[in-house]
Amino acid sequence: MSVDISTVKRVARLARIAVSDDDAERMTGELNTILGFVEQLNEVDVTxxxxxTSVTPMAMKKREDLVTDGDKADDIVANAPATEENFFLVPKVVE
Amino acid sequence: MTDLTKLTIAEARSKLKSREFSALELTEAYLGAIDAANGVINAYVTVTHDKARDMAKASDARLASGQAGALEGIPLGIKDLFATEGVHTQACSHVLDGFKPRYESTVTSNLWADGAVMLGKLNMDEFAMGSSNETSYYGPVVNPWRANGSNAKLVPGGSSGGSAAAVSAFLCAGATATDTGGSIRQPAAFTGTVGIKPTYGRVSRWGVAAFASSLDQAGPIARDVRDAAIMLRSMASVDAKDTTSVDIPVPDYEAVLGKSVKGMKIGIPKEYRLDGMPAEIEALWQKGIAWLRDAGAEIVEISLPHTKYALPAYYIVAPAEASSNLARYDGVRYGLRVPGKDIVEMYENTRAAGFGREVKRRIMIGTYVLSAGYYDAYYLQAQKVRTLIKRDFETVFADGVDLILTPATPSAAFGIADQDMNSDPVKMYLNDIFTVTVNMAGLPGLSVPAGLDSRGLPLGLQLIGRPFEEETLFQAAHVIEQAAGRFEPQKWW
Structure with a gap:
């Protein structure tokens, strides 16, 4: 399978990465090289x-359903580019 | 006084205990070495001078009162992927600009609890994606090794290139590193150092920026086998904060060093003999076989038939997991934000500016293979092949093989900005051809220096073991080290 430039632009949109036409063109070639390389997996009989699903056989760890952490709003927003009163600020989403 | 930076962790440990010098003197020696060399080597992206001195003073107090931990006063470098409270933690990416976590990773917490001293944060490929340390936002790391009679700058390997270069150039006593497809073992091989990727689940991933969660595992890079054993014992733990951390006590890895390998069954996988592999790599492998045979091990040829499919399967599984893990870098909660006319454009602009070329490439591949209509053809097929790769290993271990010996890399270190590697992403990916199978199967793998090539550059051998049998790896690696000797670069920096 190979991708064309419009597929690359659609995937970039899904991945939320802005791409210029030049970027998309270059990426098309690179992605096709990689997809060509992984093509050989189709030779393998996987019947x-x-x-x-898990590289080490183990049961999922569980803990008691109790509040063990929290009250750290200052820590959580400390690294955010824009905040106000412990809220994250983003451009307007709903008009 | 002798150069304190030349001491191994084991040597420094005993001299600190006998108060031959103080932890502060040892730390000052490293800080001086870093300040003199880092402009050229570029191994550190941040040097934490004040914190290092404070930690060393606290170590001196504990040494004086007889409360020394296992790594008391030992100065370490920390890969930029590990969260360190209040200190630069950016996975060497632009997208995490200014990020200083309010928490400490489990691995580094364990190291500090044992008395280690932090010198700073080490350079790496962006989000651990690369095999040459050239994808770092902070520029490439220069390998302390150069070919005989050449001034050409070589890569230290990647993604833990800063860790390997710093250990090799005596800019830290040991370093933390991580390995998703070979990122500990390949740079260790390129720099004449020892690196171990433990079994998946041995070392906590909590507080380590995620690349591919089912493959990522942290481990040490050190000057010799003993130092790697000492460091792994402190790094490893059973951690309730990582659901994949396995509930098995951490053994004293050092205790097995010097134990004979007599009667051990060592498998030599025929599929690792590649067409066009340099004769020097084959010769090195034969030397390793001879050393272990001379030490009393039984050598058997084995077959791991799905070996050639490990790398293509990895380049589906790892990007798929990465595309999901890296979705969190959106300009809202931390790091870089580039404005846009609405929230979606803000996300897109932030991620376009924040991620480098290789990271974008992998996010794109991952998004594509997980997208509607392609999931079965790519991702599901790759996960089925992964089951077969693991089964190959299970079969040989069930047949009584204790360890597998292979070359660590298909070549020695190559040049920075190598035309061939940079023109074709798949060529760069082939660096991990011998190491990636181990991550796909979740096994422990260790790279130990075994010799120099004709140009005077280090080459490594890889040992692969059964799950949670790191001790067997250390035991056999020590035998190889005793036979091969140790290697250090000639200082030119």
Whole structure:
């Protein structure tokens, strides 16, 4: 399978990365090189093989359903580019 | 006085305990070395002079009162991927500009609890994506090793290039590193240092910026096998904050050093003998086989039939996980923000400016292989192949093989801005051809220096073990180290 420039622009939109026409053109070539490389996986017979979901066989750890952390609003917003009264500020979303 | 920076961790540990010098003197020696060299080597992106001195003074107080920890007063460098409270933590990316976490990663907490001293944060490929340390926002790291009679600057490997270069150039006693496809073992091989990627789940990932969560694992890069064993013991822990941390006590890895490998069964996988592999790599491998045979190990040829599919499967699984993990860098909660006319344009502009070329490439591949209509063809197929790769290893271990010996890398260090590597992303990816299988199967792997090539550049051998049998790796690596000797670059910086 290979991608064309309009697919690259659509994927960039999904990935929320702004791309210029030049970027998209260059990326099309690079992505096709990588997709060409991974193509060989189709040679492998995977009939009856389960996809890997966990590399180490282990049961999911669980803890008691209790509040163990919190009250750290200052810490949470400390690194944000724009905040007001412990809220994150973003451009207007709803008119 | 001898140069304190030349001491191994084990040597410095005993001399600190006998008060031959103070922790502060040792730290000052490293800070001086860093200040003199970093302009050229570029291993550190931040040097924490004041914090290092404060920590060293606290170590001296504990040494004086007989409360010394396992790493008391030992100055370490920390890869920029680990969260360090109040200190530069940016995964060497522009998108995390100014990020200073309000928390400490489990690995670094463990190190400080054992008395180690932080010298600063180490350069790396952006978000650990790269094999040459050239994708860092802070510029490439220069390998302390140069070819005989040449001034050409070589890469230290990646992504833990700053860690490997700093250890090799005596700019820290040991360093933390991480390995998703070979990022500890390949730079260790390129710089004549020892690096171990532990079994998945041995070292907590809490507070380590995520690249590919099912593959990422932290480990040390050190001057020799003993130092790597000392560091891993402190880095590893059972951590309730990481759901994949495995509930197995951490052994004293140092205790196995010097133990014989007599009767151990070492597998030599025929699929690692690549077409066009340099004769020097093959010769090095044969030397390693001979050393272990001479030490009493039994050498057997084995087959890992799905080896060639590990790298292509990795380049689906790792980017897929990365595209999801890196979705959080959106200009809202931390780091860079580039304005736009609405929130979506703000996200897009921030991520376009914040991520470098290689990171964008991988996010794009990951987004594509997970997108509607392609998931089964790419991601599901790759995860099935991954099951087969793991099964290959399980089969040989079930047949009684204790360890697998392979070359660590298909070549020695290459030049910075290498035309061939930079023109084709897949060529760069091939650096990890011998190491990536280990991440796909979640196994422990160790790279140990084994010799120099004809140009005088270090080469490494890789040992692969059964899950949670890091001790066996250290035991055999020590035998190789005893036979091969140790390697240090000639100082030119």
């Amino acid at each position: 009856g093989v389960e996809p890997m």
